[in-house]
Amino acid sequence: MFLDHIWLIPLFPAFGAAMMFFFGRRMQKAAVSTVCVGVVVVAFVFACVTVVEYTHFAHGTGQPFEKIVYTWLGSGDAHLSFLKRDGTPAQFNADFGFLLDPLSVIWLLFVTGVGMLIHIYSIGYMAHEGGYYRFFGYLNLFMFSMLTLVLANNYVLLFVGWEGVGLCSYLLIGFYFHRKSANDAANKAFIVNRIGDAGFILGAFTLAWYLGSFRFLDINAAARSGHYLIGDTVLTAAALLLFVGACGKSAQIPLYVWLPDAMEGPTPVSALIHAATMVTAGVYMVARSNAIFVLAPTAMKTVAIIGALTAIFAASIGLVQNDIKRVLAYSTVSQLGYMFLALGVGAFAAGVFHVFTHAFFKALLFLGSGSVIHAVSGEQDMRNMGDLRGRIPTTFKTMFIATLAIAGIPPLAGFFSKDEILWQAWRSADGGFPYLWLIGFGTALMTAFYMARLIFLTFYGQPRMSQEVEHHIHESPKSMTGPLVVLAVCSALAGFLGVPHSLGGSNGFEKFLAPVFERGTEAAIAATEEPHHPAGEEHRKLEWLLMVLSVGAAVVGGGWAYRHYALAGKDYPEPIAVKAPPLYTVLYNKWFVDEAYDYAFTGRRKLGDIRLGAMGAGEASSWFDAKIIDGTVNGAGWSTRAVATLSTWWDKWIIDGVGVNGPAILARMISYPTRLLEWGLVQWYALVMVAGLLGFAVYYVWK
């Protein structure tokens, strides 16, 4: 019953957004909070009930449930069909339809759940800000778009949600629109995302062209039917294009640059959109397309390598950043890299599991950092914090739990998900490779280091803020700490959903997701044929070893940070800056990627009068086109024109003059006498009538 009305879930927040759009300006803050938070709570409750119904009362055993409300684009009409690549006609159909299967269940639950907590948190966080209703309206609109994205049953509707979340991201990053940096960041996010979106559209349409449908179920069925070989070129291209889209939305190399700048938005936005939900849309989409990706090993390898590189790259930048939110932003990019690493080695369930746990602890970290910023009067620079643990205890405790979780200390959530990824990176049948594990291992080390650095700089050491700020430090209101506590509990316990077999668990999470990620015949055969497949006892020992190593890395990284930052006073030294100044400069300037992009793409950099980069190349080819190509064209044009002038003269005077106008003039001359009778005076015609009448009467009378 709830399952049949699943389409209502996105509409609740849409209703809230519409209310804010039409009436928000005139509503009290309390009313705004009631409406906007209320609709998300309702959506969450509805989602929970729906999921319970789905898992316990409906089809059971992970069969996808599809509800098509109506056909939104295209129809059953024959004339709307297109030809597939193999020449058979297919219908162009995009439904307003919803798909609930284990994968979307996961996303549905944590999007509504975490979203609800962040909405509650925002009541306290935004209490003193202007544009209160605007903020909540955007948040609700975001929830609507995200839920549409997650519940869509085809690529086109997914794309609607995809663009919707992009739009909301833009609006919310630029929420403080009077700040130029915020506007720039918003534009950057939007533009970079467009690049990815172009890839996504091309990928989706390639799939439709090749397989004949946008619907996930159709595409999965086709891909698993065994008609397509592993390594199929078109499917590989489609998978790579889809991955370009995922790169944009989920901030992977080379399109990750917008995410750190997106921290210009209010902190709840960073937590909701740029940490917990929206940036995982790329992961969702790749996981959703898993049937395609397993047929394209090249694409899988690309995903894994990009993911691993992004993970370590972003983590290395995070080591030295001083802005508390930026550290978290790079941490997010890095963790997203982990997720893609998992997807790329075929461990889809592990990637999704990490998305799930990451949503909790990263949202918690962001919300905690928001609480810290709130406490120190808007300061974001960690160099001006310190010794806050006693003054904002709830925030400290919850953030500490989250840090342990992200660093991978057992038995918190991050440990299970991250170790699953590392283990799969080592041994997965779909391209696991020890080097990938090594990169992940290094990333884990760095993660522990920078997260511990964040905690120590913020909560330990000497107070480094000004007297005035120190005086004002206060714990945040209940509406902010409440969500923190809930999220802390989740961060601590979520991992137990997926305890791996090697630790005596049943890995229920993976089992739950298994129906989504089942392999088709071809891929399944390939998977079993994988030669180096350690089995049994040996296999378990190796997994334990890797686990101990990564926990050790977490402890070591945290220990280093403790040594250098735990007692930091004013002007504390940065260890990397002390030991390797050039490396510090490079890391501090984020590997100069923004500058490189600036040189390569924006066209703002000039050497003398000549632009550099892509725009410069464009200008050069423009010059070549204008001078050389167009010169040739114009030359041809001139000669044509000369010939044409001559031909015009001939046409005008000889053809038209003698041939055409001659007969016309003749006809005019001949017709001149008749024209005299018809000269436009109506009374003349009446006179003729009278004359006719006279003639008629005279004829009759004197006949």
Added chain:
Amino acid sequence: MAEITTLHYLVVAAALFVLGVIGVLTRRNVVIVLMSIELILNAVNLNLVAFSRMWGNLHGQVFSVFIVVDAAAEAAVGLGILIAFFRNKETINVDEIDLLKW
């Protein structure tokens, strides 16, 4: 004076008719042309009524009533056209109404 016969009426009607024809054929002012048409119609009416009297039945009078109806309709439409035309061309002279000449 002699007895007034039907012929007398016919002569009067003929005079009115000819006057109407002259008006229609010569005046430039459209309003006056329309009035001249009314004169012609009246002349016809007079004939009809006179013959009705002569033959001693009422068909002629009924016809004249129909002609009055016709005249009313003609005047209404004609004057409507006149107003529409005047709005466009700022003139009511017949010999300037020659858009269809070309």
Added chain:
Amino acid sequence: MTPEMTPVATPFFFYLLSGLAIIGGVLVITRRNAVHSALALIVTLLAVSGLYLMLYAPFVAGVQIIVYAGGIMVLFLFVIMLVNIERTVKERQFNRIWPAGVLAAAALLGLFVSVYVKGKTLLSDPVTGKPLWPDPTISLPDSSNTQQIGVMLYGNYMFAFEIASLLLLVAILGAVIMAKKRI
């Protein structure tokens, strides 16, 4: 017809009314100012209506006064006021072909005259040999004239009457559509 109801001084009234009608007609087609023309036309119409009375046609006379003098002429006067421009008074009043028009009208008049003259002999009663029109004895029952016309309109002329009403409706719509600036 009873002697009491015989009209008195019939020739006098006939010549008076027909003189008024013809003078009015002449004025209609000669005045510069359209308002004067309209007033002259009213005189003509009233005189003709008097002639109808003399012909024992009171209903037609009434219709003449009510519809023509009361309705159509008011419409004319309104339109004259709407389109009245001083310029037309000062301009040429007759078009370039007026001699031809007058000539044609004169020919028409000649035709009428010759027909009437001829008709005296041509159109006499074939049985009695008496001319048809000087017979004043045939008279109409004037007392119930209107009633009888009504009976005929709703009897013999039913269809024509309905057509006439439709014609009026069309004329009304047509006039409104023509004269309105924006429909």
